[in-house]
Amino acid sequence: MKRSLTIFLSLGLVLGLSFGASDTAGAKTKVKTYKNCTELNKDYKGGVARTSSVKNKGGKTKYKPHVSKELYDANKKSDRDKDWIACEK
Incomplete structure (x- = not known):
């Protein structure tokens, strides 16, 4: 028992x-969805990249982007030039 x-x-x-x-x-x-790039850049100065192998179409940037597929997918609307980096600086 x-x-x-x-x-x-x-x-x-x-x-x-x-x-x-x-x-x-x-x-x-x-993951957090940001209203605009100003809000996203407060947390991630270089923006958010989908993968570590993507290249910026806009030329030289000041900061390196944070890599996160989930965060990028949640904020895909902020990637205006469609280079898989949202809100790059």
């Missing part, structure tokens, strides 16, 4: 922790 109770409680603890971990992982995947 004690052994089955211990197994049951252990199983409940393991399952409870695994469901709690999946909820926090889902919350981390949400």
Whole structure:
């Protein structure tokens, strides 16, 4: 009786922790959508690039862009020259 109770409680603890971990992982995947480039450049001075291999079409920039596919996709509307870098400076 004690052994089955211990197994049951252990199983409940393991399952409870695994469901709690999946909820926090889902919350981390949400990315911020910025209203305009001024707002985005407050957090990311060089803008946001989709991949590290993209090149800027507009010439030389002052700052290196932050690389994040999810953040770029959320703010794709701010990439006016369609070079996969949003709000580059």
